[in-house]
Amino acid sequence: MSEAQRLSGSTWDVEHLLSDALRPIEPPERLSGRLEDTLSAVTQAAAEELSDWAEELSESELRALRDPRNWVRPVFAVGAGGAAAGALVLLEARRRGRQQAKGGLRSLAGRVRP
Amino acid sequence: MSTAKENVEPASLDPDAKAELDRAFEDLYRAHLRDVYSYAYYRVGNPHDAEDLTEQAFLQAYRHFDRARRESDGRPLRPWLIRIAHNLASNYYRDRSRRPQTSLENADPIEARHGTEAIAEGREQLRQVMANLDNLADDRRDALIMRFALGMDNREIARALGRTDGATKVLIHRAIKQLQEEMSDE
Numbered sequence: 001m002s003e004a005q006r007l008s009g010s011t012w013d014v015e016h017l018l019s020d021a022l023r024p025i026e027p028p029e030r031l032s033g034r035l036e037d038t039l040s041a042v043t044q045a046a047a048e049e050l051s052d053w054a055e056e057l058s059e060s061e062l063r064a065l066r067d068p069r070n071w072v073r074p075v076f077a078v079g080a081g082g083a084a085a086g087a088l089v090l091l092e093a094r095r096r097g098r099q100q101a102k103g104g105l106r107s108l109a110g111r112v113r114p
Numbered sequence: 115m116s117t118a119k120e121n122v123e124p125a126s127l128d129p130d131a132k133a134e135l136d137r138a139f140e141d142l143y144r145a146h147l148r149d150v151y152s153y154a155y156y157r158v159g160n161p162h163d164a165e166d167l168t169e170q171a172f173l174q175a176y177r178h179f180d181r182a183r184r185e186s187d188g189r190p191l192r193p194w195l196i197r198i199a200h201n202l203a204s205n206y207y208r209d210r211s212r213r214p215q216t217s218l219e220n221a222d223p224i225e226a227r228h229g230t231e232a233i234a235e236g237r238e239q240l241r242q243v244m245a246n247l248d249n250l251a252d253d254r255r256d257a258l259i260m261r262f263a264l265g266m267d268n269r270e271i272a273r274a275l276g277r278t279d280g281a282t283k284v285l286i287h288r289a290i291k292q293l294q295e296e297m298s299d300e
Contacts, residue, residue: 014294015262017243020236022262027151031165035143035172042173043136 139179143172146192149264150199156259157203167206171199193273196264200256200274246296254289261286 147168154167175182175198182194247255253275260266260274272282 014243014290014297017239018247018258018262018290018293021240021243021247022156022259024148024263024265025152025155027147027168028161028165031151031168032147034165035147035169038169038173039139039143039176042176 135180135183138183139176142175142179142191142195146195147172149192150195152263153196153199153259154203156263157199157256158206163206167199167202170202171195174198174202190270192264192266193270196260196266196270196274197276204252242297243293246293249296250289250292253285254292257282257286258289258293 150171151164151168154171155161155164158164158167175195182191186194247258250258257271257275260271266274268282268286269279271286272279275282275285277285
């Protein structure tokens with residue numbers, strides 16, 4: 001396309017310019033290697049974790065896990081664990097709050113004294 | 115950008131199904147690595163962050179690949195993949211309060227023209243169009259990147275942006291019109 005065609009009067013052929021400006025970009029070769037390494041690492045880690053976990057369970061525990069009647073217990077345990085963790089966080093936050101209040105007053109007092 | 119290797123879908127399938135899934139993901143990855151990288155590059159404007167964004171996008175895609183494949187009903191997964199990159203890029207700007215700094219290093223001037231003057235002129239036009247592109251609203255700019263850098267059609271862009279086909283057609287039309295007007299004013 002000639003310059004005259006590109007600019008018909010004051011109208012730009014923007015679509016043609018965009019096709020020229022926004023060309024697909026080849027990713028650097030190192031990126032393929034990096035991605036493949038990362039994906040291999042995560043799939044391997046996940047597989048190992050699953051296999052370790054399965055090995056730790058006895059046959060009766062595995063049977064119990066497959067029984068839906070037992071599913072409520074882990075769900076409850078997760079819920080209770082979450083509540084306990086929440087309570088601990090709350091206690092810690094209160095403890096820190098008290099400490100900060102003390103520190104805040106102490107520092108305020110320090111600034112007031114000559 | 116840090117690499118989050120955690121939270122990747124565990125090997126919860128039987129080994130044969132897992133191997134098949136991994137092969138399918140490898141095909142997807144090989145087919146669309148250039149698309150995701152190109153999109154990321156034009157969004158963030160530098161190769162380093164584009165690489166990080168591409169890696170994050172594929173890690174997240176891997177995590178949800180099984181479900182995406184089941185729900186796609188055989189439709190191409192490229193829009194889904196680009197949507198992941200699009201969301202990550204949006205978070206990237208939200209977190210860092212940055213704007214892209216698109217470089218023209220990889221945008222060659224018009225090949226058909228010869229001579230240094232013509233090349234310089236070509237580069238100036240490309241610089242101008244890129245600068246104006248950068249000033250567009252995010253959704254307009256993203257739609258144009260998908261259309262021109264990735265060659266996606268309206269339907270694919272609509273799926274990637276979570277819009278209807280009609281709304282996407284209007285979005286692209288308005289984006290091109292706005293660019294045209296801004297360049298004519300300069």
